[in-house]
Amino acid sequence: MxxxxxxxxxxxxxxxxxxxxxxxxxxxxxxxxxxxxxxxxxxxxxxxxxxxxxxxxxxxxxxxxxxxxxxxxxxxxxxxxxxxxxxxxxxxxxxxxxxxxxxxxxxxxxxxxxxxxxxxxxxxxxxxxxxxxxxxxxxxxxxxxxxxMAYVPSPGWVSHVDHLTLACSPGSSPTLMRWFQECLGFHHLPLSPGEDPELGLEVAVGSGSGGLRLTALHTPTGRAVPTLVLAESLSGAAGGQDQVEQFLARHGGPGLQHVGLYTQNILEATEGVAAAGGQLLTPPEAYYQQPGKEEQILTAGHDPSLLARGGILLDGSKGKFLLQVFTKSLFVEDTFFLELIQRQGATGFGQGNIQALWLSVQEQAARLQES
Known part of the structure; x- marks a missing residue:
């Protein structure tokens, strides 16, 4: 390196x-x-x-x-x-x-x-x-x-950057992965057992054959460097451009799509952001009605009604869970957003949550087009 x-x-x-x-x-x-x-x-x-x-x-x-x-x-x-x-x-x-x-x-x-x-x-x-x-x-x-600057008291909901997600052009993930490996010392972080670094994790979303390809990279233990996630669209998405394609078009090419900010208490952080006027993405209504979702949330030690009220997503199993909530874009160009994330032993990004985020963004884009 x-x-x-x-x-x-x-x-x-x-x-x-x-x-x-x-x-x-x-x-x-x-x-x-x-x-x-x-x-x-x-x-x-x-x-x-x-x-x-x-x-x-x-x-x-x-x-x-x-x-x-x-x-x-x-x-x-x-x-x-x-x-x-x-x-x-x-x-x-x-x-x-x-x-x-x-x-x-x-x-x-x-x-x-x-x-x-x-x-x-x-x-x-x-x-x-x-x-x-x-x-x-x-x-x-x-x-x-x-x-x-003079000290200004703040709630301190965020402790550190958990991950950085780059929206990439189709087919560019392997090249970017090698560049970060050779130049900055990153290594491939499998998101699924036996994952091929050249293929990453393919997450199917929607009713078509489209979806996301995610490739995660991290640095050796002991370095305070967030996980880097490369996201690119898979062909075949139904209903027009997906969120990565929208980013590429509105941003004018690849770039940093969102930053995942780690919080020790996602319920408190979400309530604080919403009370201050922050705009959060609303998951599809069916998310919390999925078979087994309520039991999963209870097993993780959370109240399903509180998560639903805050729009907080939860995924995981075998005692390892991941909680996430996403903001709407911070720019009028709709090119960058934040994520609040809390981990209960989970190290990945939750395929079910990725699908829910995808649908949330698609529904938000449809509402904007109608208004």
């Missing part, structure tokens, strides 16, 4: 001035403003909940935003994943030797709290770039060049 990732430092977004992403993260999802920077036409605001850090870049400056790259993308988008590496210079040279484009060569930034060195590498996943950050000696709240 060229540049083994040690941990995910932050996820960066590019939005136009006035877009409410930063305010929504704070007021709807309990993130706390951490640090800010205004310079050269950019306003950069870092927000945090637990170990999950989002960096919102607003504006268009004559220079690249600090710790990132302006992709000049046409719509609001999650545009950068920042990973800590042992040596940013060595990592950048190793990736360049593999043929990777390094639009921002290694640069050091210093303030009174220490120094950080970073480089930005283009990825093969659409407009998504990767920042390789060396900051083990930095003592400030975020990164050099940013001023700390």
């Amino acid at each position: 060229a540049a083994p990732a040690r941990r995910l430092c932050h996820i960066a977004f590019h939005v136009p001035a006035g877009q409410p992403l930063a305010q929504n993260l704070q007021h709807l999802f309990g993130f706390q403003p951490l640090a800010a920077r205004e310079a050269n036409g950019w306003r950069q605001l870092a927000l945090r909940s637990g170990d999950a850090v989002f960096l919102v870049n607003q504006g268009v400056g004559p220079e690249e935003p600090l710790y990132g790259l302006d992709p000049r993308h046409a719509v609001s988008s999650a545009t950068n994943l920042c990973f800590e590496v042992a040596d940013a210079g060595v990592a950048a040279r190793a990736l360049a030797a593999r043929g990777c484009h390094v639009p921002v060569p290694p640069v050091s930034v210093r303030d009174a709290q220490g120094v950080a060195t970073y480089a930005v590498v283009s990825s093969p996943a659409g407009n998504l770039s990767l920042t390789l950050l060396e900051c083990s000696g930095y003592r400030g709240p975020f990164l050099p060049g940013f001023g700390p």
